[in-house]
Amino acid sequence: MSAEDVVGLSGEVVVASDPASACAEWLCQRARSHRTRPDRFAIALAGGTTPRTLYVLLATPPWRERFDWGAWEVFFGDERAVPPDHPQSNYRLVAETLLAGVAIPSQQVHRMPADWPDLEAAADAYADLLASRLPEGPNRAPRLDVVLLGLGEDGHTASLFPGTPALEVRDRFVVPGEAPVEPRRRLTVTYPTLDAAAAIAFLVTGANKGPALRATAAGTTPAARVRPIDGELRWFLDEAAAEAMAAGS
Numbered sequence: 001m002s003a004e005d006v007v008g009l010s011g012e013v014v015v016a017s018d019p020a021s022a023c024a025e026w027l028c029q030r031a032r033s034h035r036t037r038p039d040r041f042a043i044a045l046a047g048g049t050t051p052r053t054l055y056v057l058l059a060t061p062p063w064r065e066r067f068d069w070g071a072w073e074v075f076f077g078d079e080r081a082v083p084p085d086h087p088q089s090n091y092r093l094v095a096e097t098l099l100a101g102v103a104i105p106s107q108q109v110h111r112m113p114a115d116w117p118d119l120e121a122a123a124d125a126y127a128d129l130l131a132s133r134l135p136e137g138p139n140r141a142p143r144l145d146v147v148l149l150g151l152g153e154d155g156h157t158a159s160l161f162p163g164t165p166a167l168e169v170r171d172r173f174v175v176p177g178e179a180p181v182e183p184r185r186r187l188t189v190t191y192p193t194l195d196a197a198a199a200i201a202f203l204v205t206g207a208n209k210g211p212a213l214r215a216t217a218a219g220t221t222p223a224a225r226v227r228p229i230d231g232e233l234r235w236f237l238d239e240a241a242a243e244a245m246a247a248g249s
């Protein structure tokens with residue numbers, strides 16, 4: 001199975017036995033030579049289970065020594081409406097895996113305040129934070145250097161779930177999202193924020209993601225609508241996901 005066998009996904013496709021390492025290598029290059037601001041590397045991280053391996057890898061030698069952690073500025077693409085120490089918190093995942101092992105200044109880590117009772121106010125506060133910390137992208141939304149994304153079995157990405165109002169929002173950078181499973185209440189960046197990024201990477205592993213990848217290649221999922229305006233789009237797949245995608249086509 002190679003990238004040539006994966007047809008229809010927009011952007012560069014990498015199929016690897018160890019996609020977390022392939023993604024780490026790519027992140028290393030982006031962090032070294034593609035920063036919008038010379039002194040900062042602004043990245044929005046994904047939640048869910050898939051990126052855990054990547055986060056642990058980045059915080060472990062030899063990868064840990066390859067990054068200038070003092071330049072990292074960490075944001076989130078989505079968050080569940082739970083406290084930061086909750087087992088389902090995306091912040092907790094990142095704190096326990098990546099942040100525990102590397103020296104990113106705490107004032108450069110920006111948790112989404114999805115535990116506020118008023119999610120609309122939380123969304124606006126995080127949008128203001130993005131706008132105040134980042135330069136403007138080609139569509140005037142805040143431009144992240146990298147956005148790391150996952151893919152759900154239903155084709156969602158970040159907390160942009162099929163059939164939900166968040167998919168249609170063009171005039172806000174962050175909005176409340178609704179998931180069909182618990183925790184249902186979320187915060188999520190919108191397409192304008194994703195599309196303004198300098199680079200986007202999807203990390204997708206496991207045969208269970210085959211149908212969602214196929215639907216994304218056919219253009220019918222929320223993930224398929226992620227289209228950087230002036231940026232790179234990459235897919236890091238393991239062989240199981242790529243094979244399952246190809247098997248059903």
Ligand code: 6PG
Binds near residue numbers: 046050077153
């Ligand atoms: C989240 C996400 C979400 C995730 C996908 C894939 O908070 O749930 O950021 O978009 O990336 O649901 O999740 P898995 O990696 O657990 O399959």
